[in-house]
Amino acid sequence: MHEASLAQGLLNTATKAVDDYNEKHPQSNVQRIAELKCELGLISCVEPRTLTACFELLAEGTVAEGARLIVDVAPLACRCTHCGHAFTLRQRNFVCPECGNENIHFNGGHGLTLMALHVASEDTEHE
Numbered sequence: 001m002h003e004a005s006l007a008q009g010l011l012n013t014a015t016k017a018v019d020d021y022n023e024k025h026p027q028s029n030v031q032r033i034a035e036l037k038c039e040l041g042l043i044s045c046v047e048p049r050t051l052t053a054c055f056e057l058l059a060e061g062t063v064a065e066g067a068r069l070i071v072d073v074a075p076l077a078c079r080c081t082h083c084g085h086a087f088t089l090r091q092r093n094f095v096c097p098e099c100g101n102e103n104i105h106f107n108g109g110h111g112l113t114l115m116a117l118h119v120a121s122e123d124t125e126h127e
């Protein structure tokens with residue numbers, strides 16, 4: 001499943017970031033990730049709800065267990081091949097707002113990018 005591999009990639013990036021941080025800050029180790037914010041490409045064909053569900057499942061037993069995953073749609077930079085108008089799309093509405101032409105040129109819009117990571121600010125662990 002496409003969503004599962006994307007979720008795994010996101011989790012790897014997040015846990016790697018925490019590992020790097022902990023290596024540099026041995027006195028204040030991060031034990032838990034509270035929230036992750038990511039942006040999904042407009043034409044990625046990924047269902048955010050499926051992605052979130054996959055992530056929650058994969059995150060079990062890692063520092064990201066119980067973390068909230070926020071999925072935003074990344075705005076896609078487009079250009080009309082007819083009139084040259086440059087614009088940004090946030091919805092899959094591939095029509096030039098200037099001339100109504102449907103020949104739109106764009107790059108990317110497929111990926112999933114981790115934008116921000118919030119860690120839990122607990123000083124002590126009570127297990």
Ligand SMILES: [Zn+2]
Pocket residue numbers: 080081082083084085096097098099100101
């Ligand atoms: Zn146009």
